[in-house]
Amino acid sequence: MPARPEGQATMVSLALLTEASDAAIVAEGVSRIFGPLRAIDRLSVVIPRGVIYGLLGPSGSGKTTFLRMVVGALRPSEGRLLIFGTPMPDRKIAARIGYMPQSPALYPDLTLRENLAFFGAVYRVPRQQLEHRIDELATDLDLLAWLDHPLYRFSTGMLQRASLAIALLHEPDLLVLDEPTIGLDPLLRRVLWQRFRTLASAGTTLLISTHSMDEAERCDLLGFLRNGRLLASDTPAALRAATGQESLEDAFLVLAGQPILPVEPAR
Ligand SMILES: Nc1ncnc2c1ncn2[C@@H]1O[C@H](COP(=O)(O)OP(=O)(O)OP(=O)(O)O)[C@@H](O)[C@H]1O
Numbered sequence: 001m002p003a004r005p006e007g008q009a010t011m012v013s014l015a016l017l018t019e020a021s022d023a024a025i026v027a028e029g030v031s032r033i034f035g036p037l038r039a040i041d042r043l044s045v046v047i048p049r050g051v052i053y054g055l056l057g058p059s060g061s062g063k064t065t066f067l068r069m070v071v072g073a074l075r076p077s078e079g080r081l082l083i084f085g086t087p088m089p090d091r092k093i094a095a096r097i098g099y100m101p102q103s104p105a106l107y108p109d110l111t112l113r114e115n116l117a118f119f120g121a122v123y124r125v126p127r128q129q130l131e132h133r134i135d136e137l138a139t140d141l142d143l144l145a146w147l148d149h150p151l152y153r154f155s156t157g158m159l160q161r162a163s164l165a166i167a168l169l170h171e172p173d174l175l176v177l178d179e180p181t182i183g184l185d186p187l188l189r190r191v192l193w194q195r196f197r198t199l200a201s202a203g204t205t206l207l208i209s210t211h212s213m214d215e216a217e218r219c220d221l222l223g224f225l226r227n228g229r230l231l232a233s234d235t236p237a238a239l240r241a242a243t244g245q246e247s248l249e250d251a252f253l254v255l256a257g258q259p260i261l262p263v264e265p266a267r
Contacts, residue, residue: 023082024049024174024205025070030079031228032065039065041228042079047221049173052196052206054219056252062228063209064102067176070207071099083174095123098172102179104163108152112143112162115151116169123170137165140195157188164192168199175199177208181215193218213248224252231255 025047032040040062047053055063068074069081072089081088084096106115113134120130138144141161146154151162160180167175177196181189193215196206200220208219216222217236224231224239232239232255236248243254 022049023047024051024084025053025207026080026082026085028080028082030066030069030076030081032062032069032074033077038228040069040076043228043230044079045223045230045233047205047207049205050200050203051220052200052208052218054216054222055207055209055225056211056213056216056222056248057209057225058211061225063225064178065228066225067099067178067207067209070174071097071176073099095170096173098167098170098175100163100167100175100177100180102182104159106151106159106162106166109150111148111150112138112154112165113147115162116165119166120169125170133169133171137168141165142191157184160184160188161192164195173204175204175206177206179209179211182211189215216248222248224255226256 023046025045027043027045030040030043031038043066055066057063065074069076069088070083072083072091072094075089083090083093086093088094107118110118116134116137117130120133125133134147135144138147141164143158143161143165146158151159154162160183164177164180167177175196181192184192196208197218200206208215210216219236221233222236222239223233231252232242234242239251239255240246240248243251245251245254
């Protein structure tokens with residue numbers, strides 16, 4: 001009875017095709033090779049639009065390398081990487097992406113307003129919109145009182161928010177954030193995550209790298225990365241269920257083939 005299985009196969013591949021063609025990010029066997037090192041090793045994933053996708057992995061697992069390929073700053077050594085259906089790197093698509101690198105790339109001697117105006121010109125935000133956008137972002141990110149102060153006077157948390165404001169300036173469709181809340185206090189983390197959720201609800205796709213299990217729990221979808229390989233990619237609940245673990249940390253260890261050591265009771 002070949003007709004039915006064939007029909008089913010067609011339906012499945014059509015479903016995959018539709019999912020992929022509509023996706024924000026499609027990676028097909030993407031690698032990035034530095035000399036003898038495969039920093040990203042044949043990574044395949046489909047990330048739909050309007051979700052928060054977390055990339056979780058230990059230091060050196062390849063998170064930043066993957067993010068840099070997504071924003072077009074690095075070329076894949078192998079495979080295909082499509083953003084909104086277009087192979088990267090591509091200038092037009094890059095203009096639809098907001099990137100917040102791990103260390104804020106800002107001008108410390110300029111005021112926040114001057115930094116925002118500079119990047120606004122780089123992103124070609126129309127002049128008549130720019131002033132309004134600067135005020136809006138400074139209000140949303142609680143930086144209004146600091147708009148005319150130079151950045152060298154800003155705390156770490158304020159710099160993180162300034163960096164996020166710059167990534168959001170041109171209202172990107174895809175926001176790529178490299179450990180955006182590292183070193184921030186819990187209240188500020190919560191504020192930023194509320195902001196991320198609002199953006200996703202409005203249709204923005206967010207790709208966020210993190211070390212933190214607590215943040216991983218807040219993502220719609222999660223990819224576990226280790227030694228450049230994507231070990232699994234699913235919802236946090238599905239990853240826990242598939243591994244039979246209660247915590248994402250233990251789910252990660254199971255998928256990484258590492259032993260789960262008992263936690264020492266507090267003294
Ligand atoms: N330009 C480069 N040249 C050579 N090796 C590189 C380069 N960029 C990254 N690597 C190596 O690739 C591997 C992955 O690095 P990457 O920065 O992507 O990891 P990461 O998961 O983001 O780490 P962290 O959480 O510490 O930021 C590391 O071994 C790193 O040393």
